[in-house]
Amino acid sequence: VRDHFGRRATIVGFMRPYVQEVLSGTQWLDECLVYDRYSLSGAIGFVARLRRRRFDSILLLTNSLSTGTFAWLSGARQRVGFAMHGRRLLLTHPLYPPRVGRANVPHSAVDHYLDVVTAIGCAAGAKTPELATTEKEEHATDHIWQQFGWSSQEAVVVLNTGGAYGAAKTWPAEHFVELARQLVEQRDLRVLFLCGPAERDSVADICRRAN
Secondary structure (H helix, E strand, O other): OHHHHHHHOOOEEEEOHHHHHHHOOOOOOOEEEEOOOOOHHHHHHHHHHHHHHOOOEEEOOOOOHHHHHHHHHHOOOEEEEEOOOOOHHHOOEEEOOOEEOOEEOOOOHHHHHHHHHHOOOOOOOOOOOOOOOOHHHHHHHHHHHHHHOOOOOOOEEEEEOOOOOOHHHOOOHHHHHHHHHHHHHOOOOEEEEEOOHHHHHHHHHHHHHHO
């Protein structure tokens, strides 16, 4: 979208707070509007903010009914997204996932998002994932490297044990233990585990068992 419109358009992202943290340091958005879908008063205030901005177009990347409702209540003239989860009447430009018979064809999130932006005339562009770091994050990382006495020339493998929405996405701890050992002993690599607050105890146990 940025490549297509350049600076001729103001691009505003509306998102949950944790998404804003993930996108910090990037230059794609001119502004972020953060909302809490679990707070009725917050949702009402957020809709009021959207209406005041008088957006021309809203592109819905996620498929939730709540974001479709926000887009409809915003008053934007063009609302583009996939007609899923009861959103058909909320959209001015409904898109439909590819199907074979009655079954949806598996479609990656990247392709899904690109379908939304190409619907308004943007080129699909590259599929290479990109993120950025902030100066604060880089200083924090430098501190970790100094804490362990690592040089910037040493190869470090970063492992993340967490997975949202249940254990089905989580690899068994013993697999992480064995993988960490092999990376250190067979490849002479450094291993760093990242985790959220809920995984701290389990990651501490993995580090202990992997020595």
